[in-house]
Amino acid sequence: MNNSLDLICIIDDDPIYTFAVRKLLKINNFSDNQLVFKNGKEALDGLITMQNKKDNLPDVILLDINMPIMDGWEFLEAFKISNFNKDIPIFITSSSVDNLDIRKATTNTLVNGYISKPLNNQSLQEIKRKCL
Amino acid sequence: MSTDTSPTILSDEIHDKDFLSTIEDSLAIGSWDLDVTSNTLKWSSFTKKIHEVAADYTPEVSQAIFFYKEGSHREKITLLFQAALEIGQQFDDEFIIVTAKGNEKWVRAIGHPKWENNICTGIRGIFQDITEKTLETKKTVIKEKQFRSLFDYSLTGMALLSLEGHWLKVNHGICKLLGYSEQEFLNTHFKEHTHLDDQKKGQKELKLMLSDQLDNYQIEKRYLHKNGSSVHCILSLTIVRDSDRKPKHFIANINDISEIKKGKNKITDLLTVSSKQNERLLNFAHIVSHNLRSHGGNLDMLLKLKKEEYPEVITNEYFPLIEQAVENLNETIQNLNDVAIYNSLDNNKLEPLNILQYTNNALSTINGVIIANQVDLDITVDKNITIKAIPAYLDSIIINLLTNAIKYKRPGVNPKIEIEALQTESHVMYSITDNGLGIDLEKHSTKLFGMYNVFHKHKEARGLGLFIVKNQIEALGGTVEVESTVGEGTKFIIYFNYE
Structure with missing residues (x-):
């Protein structure tokens, strides 16, 4: 695993949220490069294309649950069988406080943590701590 | 013992008195002899026994008639005697007599007139006690009658069926139930009136009954009405056997349960509606x-x-107001969230929790507030009492009530809080009593546990605590009551189920 989180992948269908997260990452000098996908399907296709082109895959994925076309859970299933050549930590970011969602997220082996929205500096520190 | 020498009615050849009296005793039959010429009446010893008179009793001709019960019985024997005397007619009939001891007995009296030269010279006869037999018969007759009226007038369907399944007798109830006349039923098979899908129902039980392994069974099945509609019924079928346990016939009792079925369907419909509404509520919560x-x-x-990127925005007069509005909005959402979660949590995870331990935990959680407000605590809780609850709920309930008790203290009076737990037969009664402001229950009792009701002007009052407390208590299967006097204090009493 890398020592820094240079490229952060945000998968979320809410443009206001993605705008705000990118700002937050920049203001806190967390990362300058972000990949943004509007849903699971777009993200999966994009990541596979990157891998085929031998581009650098992201260092961490922030994944929303409720999205159109392919939601967070479906993305995780597809991600599992896509054989990416990099071990990318995934964090579920959601505003759901439903215990079922939280339990489902934390018991998924691909998921490194559940980060409750809205994100703030503390959430970023938690992500960093768990990844590095 | 009779001393008469005339021939008896049994046989002219039998003159052995001892032998006769042995026969009388063993058959429980007595004899009597009226000699018209000398106007004397003789009773054998067994006849005397039936009349319950002494062995040396001598019946008087004029008095004997009074042993017969007054009314129809006495009138009948009088007429029969007259006919015997006048035209030599024999009689054999049953009467009630009243014995010397006042007991009523059923007797059979047979009389044979003796006829000489166109004149009746005497009547000889037999006297038999038939009380037992008659009463038995009468009982049977009553039972029969009871059964018959039950059968005929019962609102439920009753029928007699042959062992092969043919209707032998049906009552009005069945005719009304299925729309056929009694005549139409008779000698048809019950299967003709059974719904096609239920033809095989009860087959096994029928076999068990016929092979003496079962006496009765109940089954829900559908019959066919004459108009083609199906009728939901409960059938109770009983097999009748003779004294050798040989099957004779079946008695069927058939009850229409269509209305009950309809009611059930209505309840199911209502359940569907309310579970749909519940679903919508959950969606709302989501x-x-x-x-x-x-x-x-x-x-x-x-x-x-x-704010971070453009610190100068703070100087804009709108900005702090927008900030405040957003903060309020998020707090409201948080509150709604709390409520939504409590309503949608699974309630079946109750575990036995020690109430003293949870009380102490809650007290240490809010220890800062307790010290800051100089709270005087008085705890009377047995260390062995456990209740059925969910840890997070119990924490929340106790902390909410304790912080309320401190928050709404009377100005200038140090808060005093009493915590008590009492195990009753059915519940654990847990109470928290304070000496605070008190609540005007006459005004507020209906809204006390409602959402967003604030009764005191306090900076931290958000009107949700008691709403959540009540929801949590009820989710645990408990109830909560409140007693309060303005200016004296408030007592919250919770009834928990105990383990």
Whole structure:
């Protein structure tokens, strides 16, 4: 695993949220490069294309649950069988406080943590701590 | 013992008195002899026994008639005697007599007139006690009658069926139930009136009954009405056997349960409606917990970021107001969330919890507030009492009530809080009593546990604590009551189920 989180992948269908997260990452000098996908399907296709082109895959994925076309859970299933050549930590970011969602997220082996929205500096520190 | 020498009615050849009296005793039959010429009456010893008179009793001709019960019995024997005397007619009939001891007995009296030269010279006869037999017969007759009226007038369907399944007798109830006349039923097979899908129902039981392994069974099945509609019924079928346990016939009792079925369907429909409504509520809860939170969270993030990136915005007069509005919005969403979660949590995870331990935990959680407010605590809770609850709920309930008790203290009076637990036969009664402001229950009792009701002007009052407390207590299967006097204090009493 890398020592820094240079490229952060945000998968979320809410443009206001993605705008705000990118700002937050920049203001806190967390990362300058972000990949943004509007849903699971777009993200999966994009990541596979990157891998085929031998581009650098992201260092961490922030994944929303409720999205159109392919939601967070479906993305995780597809991600599992896509054989990416990099071990990318995934964090579920959601505003759901439903215990079922939280339990489902934390018991998924691909998921490194559940980060409750809205994100703030503390959430970023938690992500960093768990990844590095 | 009779001393007469005339021939007896049994046989002219039998003159052995001892032998005769042995026969009388063993057959429980007595004899009597009226000699018209000398106007004397003789009773054998067994006849005397039946009349319950002494062995040396001598019946008087004129008095004997009074042993017969007054009314129809006495009138009948009088007529029969007259006919015997006048035209030599024999009689054999049953009467009630009243014995010397006042007991009523059923007797059979047979009389044979003796006829000489066209004149009746005497009547000889037999006297038999038939009380037991008659009463038995009468009982049977009554039973028969009872059964018959039950059968005929019962509102439920009753029928007699042959062992092969043919209707032998049906009552009015069945005719009404299925629309056929009694005549139409007779000698048809019950299967002709059974719904096609239920033809095989009860086959096994029928076999068991016929092979003496079962006496009765009940089954729900559908019959066919003459008009083609199906009728939901409960059938109770009983096999009748003779004294050798040989099957004779079946008695069927058929009850229409269509109305009950309809009622059941209605309940099912209502359940569907309410579970749909429940589903909508859960959806609502989900929208609150997810969508609203997303939007509120976004606003919050944007404002914080803007403030960080452009610190000068604070000087804009709108900015602090927008900030306050967003903060309020998020707090409301948080409150709604709390409520939504309590309503949608699974309630079946109750575990036995020690109430003293949870009380102490709650006290240490709010220890800072207790010290700051110089609270005087008085705890009377047995260390062995456990209740059925969910840890998070119990924590929340106790902490909420304790902080309320401190928050709404009377100005200038140090808070005093009494905590008590009492195990009763059915519940654990847990009470928290304070000496605070008190609540005007006459005004507020209906709204006390409602959402967003604040009864005191306090900076931290958000009107949700008691609403959540009540919801949690009820989710645990408990109830909560409140007693309060304004200016004296408040007592909350919770009834928990205990382990």
